[in-house]
Amino acid sequence: MEALFASTLTVAIAEIGDKTQLLALLLAVRFSNKTAIISGILLATLLNHFLAAWLGQWAIAWIDPQWTTYLVAGSFFAIALWVLIPDKMDDDDNRFYKLGAFSATFILFFIAEIGDKTQIATVVLAAKYQALTWVVIGTTLGMLIANVPVVLAGHFSANKLPMKLIHRGCAVLFALLGVATLLW
Template identity: 75%
Template sequence: MEALFASTFAVAIAEIGDKTQLLALLLAVRFKNKTAIVFGILLSTILNHLLAAYVGEWASSWLSPDIARYIVAASFFAIALWVLVPDKADDEDSRFYRYGAFLATFVLFFLAEMGDKTQIATVVLAAKYQALAWVVAGTTIGMLLANVPVVIAGSMGAEKLPMTLIHRTCAVLFFVLGVATLLWS
């Protein structure tokens, strides 16, 4: 259960202000079918994070426990620094809009997550906890917690969020996870 809660919390916080959250906002403004957008986010996240978690578990199985622990901790520290740099939405997303709300969301979210902070966090969390199902469930729940309200609310109030504070809090969270990995793994 620790893997589920840590994964949910880490990804939900990391996702705030992330490019996929900006993408959710753009899709919500573009399409009226919010249910299709949410299901597109859900399915693309499950697939993307399942692949990422497999990579995390596979990589950690090839490394000694001490080396894996240092790599996981270093990865958490790197993510802590990375989240301090806000993302911007890509302008090329519009070419997928012709496929409709669900397919556009599925494809765009899957592509946006490739190499994204939350995908890397999923790899690291899977390597740390060795609990693929719990990590994927947690990271998926975290993505939904961060993105579904954006889809539902659309553009109302998004500019009022304290993004600097959110990014700094997220960086502290990943830093604490790195320290915890070094001390208690």
């Protein structure tokens, strides 16, 4: 259960202000079918984070256990620094919009998550906890917790959040996970 809780909390906080949350906002403004957008986010995240978690567990199996703790802790510290750099939305790729709300969301979310800090966090969390299913469920829940309100509320919620404070809090959370990894 620790893997589920840590994964959910970590990704929910890291996702605030992330480029995929900005993408959720753009899609919510573009399409009226909120259910299709949320379904696209869910399926894209499940697939993307399953692959990331599998990679994390596979990679950690090849590393000397003596170094595993330091590698995972170092990764958490690196992510802590990375979240202090706010994301900006890439060029609006509207060629996918003609595919409809679900397909556009699925494709754009899957692509946007590649190499994103929440995907990297999923790799690290899976390596730390060795609980692929719980990490994937947790990171997917975290993505939904952060993105569903944006989809439902649309443009009313996006610019009302204290982004600097949220990014700093997220950095502290990742640093604490790094410290906890070293201590336990």
